[in-house]
Amino acid sequence: MRRPWMGRGAFVALAAVGLTACSPKLPEGIDESVLTQAVGRSIGSPSTCVVIADAKGKLVWRGGGYITCSRNLPDCEGAQTTAEDLVKANLGKPARFLSCPSSAANTVGWAIGPVPTGEGKPDRHLTYVAVMEGERALPGLEIKDRVERAFKKAGF
Known part of the structure; x- marks a missing residue:
């Protein structure tokens, strides 16, 4: 049986609402556009x-190049991993900052740790991973300093 256009439109609208309801969300009081701009200005590049993931490992925000977010990179401890896998493996753990060669000419820098909580703000139990890879990738500690300043600007 063929449905009229209005029926299809209603289905599409309901599907979109359903997808939106399931999509990750930043905590209340965090401005996503400010976060995106601040991260972009501090460490933004295609690499x-x-x-950011919540305490259960659910991604609440992703920023940066799709290729860098989804591809395997050296974890600087002898294995390969993705940013999403690394954040899930480090939920609630202390901060770490790593840098190592990723090829003959490139390096990778990782900053991993709890999203800092600003003075007077509630602890949201969030964990982040920030990574850069390329010829001019920043070292992990520099990435940490820059991304955590961006978090502060966004309201964390």
Whole structure:
């Protein structure tokens, strides 16, 4: 049986609402556009990825190049990993900052740790991973300093 256009439109609208309801969300009081701009200004490039996950490992925000976010990169401890896998493996753990060669000419820098909580703000139990890879990738500690300043600007 063929449905009229209005029926299809209603289905599409409901599907879109359903997808939106399931999409990750930043905590209340965090301005996503400010976060995106601040991260972009501080460490943004096509070789940058920043992911934030909640205490259960659900991604609440992703910023940066798709290729860098989804591809395997050296974890600087002898294995390969993605930013999303690394954030899930480090939920609630202390911060770490790593840098190592990723090829003959490129390096990779990782900053991993709890999203800092600003003074007077509630602890949201979020974990982040920020990574840069390329000829001019920043070291992990520099990535940490820059991305955490961006978090502060966004309201964390």
